[in-house]
Amino acid sequence: MPREAFERELQRLQDELLTLGNMVEEAITAAVESLRHQDLEAAQRVIDKDREINEQRFAIERDTLILIATQQPMASDLRILAAILEITTELERMGDYAKGIAKICLMIGEEPLIKPLIDIPRMADKARDMLHRALEAFLRQDVDQARAIPTEDDEVDALYQQVYRELMTYIMSDPHNIEQANYLLWAAHNLERTADRVTNICERVIFTVTGEMTELNEDEGRSTSVEGLPA
Amino acid sequence: MNDIKIRIENLTYSYGDKVALRDVTMDIPANAITVVFGPAGGGKTTLLRLINRLNDLIEGTRMSGRVLLDGKDIYAPGTDVIDLRRRVGMVFALPLPLPGTIRENVEYGPRLAGIRDPARLEEIVVRSLTQAALWDEVKDRLDTPASALSGGQQQRLCLARSLALEPEVLLLDEPTSGLDPISTGRIEETLFELKQRYTIVLVPHSIQQAARVADYAAFFLMGELVEWQPGDLLFTNPRDRRTEDYITGRFG
Numbered sequence: 033m034p035r036e037a038f039e040r041e042l043q044r045l046q047d048e049l050l051t052l053g054n055m056v057e058e059a060i061t062a063a064v065e066s067l068r069h070q071d072l073e074a075a076q077r078v079i080d081k082d083r084e085i086n087e088q089r090f091a092i093e094r095d096t097l098i099l100i101a102t103q104q105p106m107a108s109d110l111r112i113l114a115a116i117l118e119i120t121t122e123l124e125r126m127g128d129y130a131k132g133i134a135k136i137c138l139m140i141g142e143e144p145l146i147k148p149l150i151d152i153p154r155m156a157d158k159a160r161d162m163l164h165r166a167l168e169a170f171l172r173q174d175v176d177q178a179r180a181i182p183t184e185d186d187e188v189d190a191l192y193q194q195v196y197r198e199l200m201t202y203i204m205s206d207p208h209n210i211e212q213a214n215y216l217l218w219a220a221h222n223l224e225r226t227a228d229r230v231t232n233i234c235e236r237v238i239f240t241v242t243g244e245m246t247e248l249n250e251d252e253g254r255s256t257s258v259e260g261l262p263a
Numbered sequence: 264m265n266d267i268k269i270r271i272e273n274l275t276y277s278y279g280d281k282v283a284l285r286d287v288t289m290d291i292p293a294n295a296i297t298v299v300f301g302p303a304g305g306g307k308t309t310l311l312r313l314i315n316r317l318n319d320l321i322e323g324t325r326m327s328g329r330v331l332l333d334g335k336d337i338y339a340p341g342t343d344v345i346d347l348r349r350r351v352g353m354v355f356a357l358p359l360p361l362p363g364t365i366r367e368n369v370e371y372g373p374r375l376a377g378i379r380d381p382a383r384l385e386e387i388v389v390r391s392l393t394q395a396a397l398w399d400e401v402k403d404r405l406d407t408p409a410s411a412l413s414g415g416q417q418q419r420l421c422l423a424r425s426l427a428l429e430p431e432v433l434l435l436d437e438p439t440s441g442l443d444p445i446s447t448g449r450i451e452e453t454l455f456e457l458k459q460r461y462t463i464v465l466v467p468h469s470i471q472q473a474a475r476v477a478d479y480a481a482f483f484l485m486g487e488l489v490e491w492q493p494g495d496l497l498f499t500n501p502r503d504r505r506t507e508d509y510i511t512g513r514f515g
Binding site: 038107108109111 | 470471474498499500501506507510511512513
């Protein structure tokens with residue numbers, strides 16, 4: 033395969049990656065919207081669509097492996113393909129988080145929400161926006177943008193802690209709220225993890241361009257561990 | 264890094280007006296495979312030949328700089344060139360077995376070196392052919408003509424011929440260029456074994472081979488050493504744009 037054909041195939045893979053990214057972005061929004069409006073049918077659609085996300089991920093993985101096997105790419109070509117494999121894995125997991133939120137919607141069912149959802153949709157918007165720009169940074173090979181995005185993860189973490197504190201007060205005021213508060217906390221946790229995984233994508237952008245493997249959020253994950261939760 | 268076996272210092276070499284190597288400085292570590300690669304006309308073969316003093320008799324050439332083997336300048340007056348070539352063996356792209364049998368090919372060098380004892384010669388034949396990963400294929404027909412061997416076998420015979428002299432350094436100029444993937448694989452496996460004992464400098468026949476075998480890799484372009492790094496770094500994250508362009512197929 034001459035260089036031009038390789039470039040074309042690489043471009044196609046990047047387009048497919050972007051398609052997968054769009055599917056995941058939509059899944060995040062759709063899942064949280066279904067939860068907010070308690071739209072069980074919409075939640076079921078998110079769950080069903082997760083299969084398409086998985087299939088798209090496998091298709092990209094397969095085509096990337098074929099390109100590696102047949103072209104034996106080196107240097108930046110190899111790094112970009114390694115990054116594609118890594119990013120598709122991250123996207124697939126984000127898709128699972130969205131599916132998890134949709135499942136929570138089904139579990140809560142038609143039982144009235146203990147409170148209107150405000151911060152959870154905000155978390156979703158923020159995480160989705162970060163994801164969108166991270167993929168943009170990958171396609172444009174924009175290291176500066178990739179370095180900037182993870183700093184915004186603090187906003188998602190702050191929203192998560194806010195959701196946590198608020199749900200705790202609902203639990204304390206009425207033990208009947210425990211089950212639903214737990215579900216909602218779980219949904220918030222999935223969004224917090226989604227934003228963390230955006231950081232991983234940004235790290236791959238930097239790796240692709242510079243060859244350096246860097247940890248962008250040194251304390252990533254701490255906010256999700258037990259000791260990181262507000263006392 | 265391993266000990267330095269060969270040190271090349273500010274080596275400049277020209278054939279008439281044509282500069283083949285331009286101010287090359289690099290170290291070749293012992294017990295490792297150093298791959299010298301790049302587009303044709305880059306100076307790779309010239310470099311190998313200079314390490315073996317094979318260019319001594321070519322008219323109209325000029326050289327400056329030094330080539331040190333174990334710290335000693337091989338171009339210093341009084342250097343025993345015969346001894347140098349015993350310590351530094353070379354295998355070329357085209358296998359050129361000598362007329363005669365397989366055994367005679369391997370014994371030729373040791374006999375020239377004065378070894379006559381049949382038991383000693385037999386031991387050398389077995390060891391050399393074994394090290395070259397050819398023994399199992401030829402042990403029952405040592406006294407048949409070498410010309411009857413396949414290309415890959417002939418190339419390993421040439422390798423065995425070099426190994427018979429127990430050199431310290433092996434220079435290999437595209438030793439697998441005409442070979443199928445299986446023969447190529449055998450020779451590469453052999454090199455992995457041999458580097459435990461020898462210092463190997465290899466001009467590969469492809470970038471993929473360079474990446475497969477290189478402990479260290481040196482990229483040459485038009486007589487210039489562009490970049491020299493451990494192989495795992497050079498092929499995943501080259502420092503120089505020209506190396507990047509060459510190994511990703513953007514030119515050359």
